[in-house]
Amino acid sequence: NAGVTQTPKFQVLKTGQSMTLQCAQDMNHEYMSWYRQDPGMGLRLIHYSVGAGITDQGEVPNGYNVSRSTTEDFPLRLLSAAPSQTSVYFCASSGDGRYGYTFGSGTRLTVV
């Protein structure tokens, strides 16, 4: 099993550009989340989903959009990239929602 797959692994964007970070899981998990992690910091929740068609905002949702059209996929869209969005982005999924999240390997994003 692949688990949680994130693409791309690295990305450099110019200020104002938009892009989509992809996340797919093959474990039939209902719960999926996006986090960002800045150097020396914890994980901050951007958006999360409890199933296809249902999403909600986390701690730092501004500048990001999500949709969940299938159980497997949970893409994160950056609408207009800003240097403050330079970070490592992790996607995670869980079959329970309270614990046992499996994380993808991350996308390292730099906005210049």
Place this chain on the structure above:
Amino acid sequence: GQSLEQPSEVTAVEGAIVQINCTYQTSGFYGLSWYQQHDGGAPTFLSYNGLDGLEETGRFSSFLSRSDSYGYLLLQELQMKDSASYFCAVSGSSNTGKLIFGQGTTLQVKP
């Protein structure tokens, strides 16, 4: 809202026991989880406490006191490979899948 506090750094020697504390303030509480993250890697799930008491998984144990809004992760027989960051995380009172993480504790294991 939810907030969690844990020490930023802990140092211990190989073979020793170390405890990483976590206190939390939440508007609702379902459970406390612990995750490990090595430098440059992704977080991995270690343990979960939904009820008060101790949960043991090999060399790692986790404890929760809901009345004190407090938990800890206990690592025994420390090995060099245990050098990593450890995060506590809380899930809210209804199972919405909203998992909030603390800032993390960097554990350095010395020979």
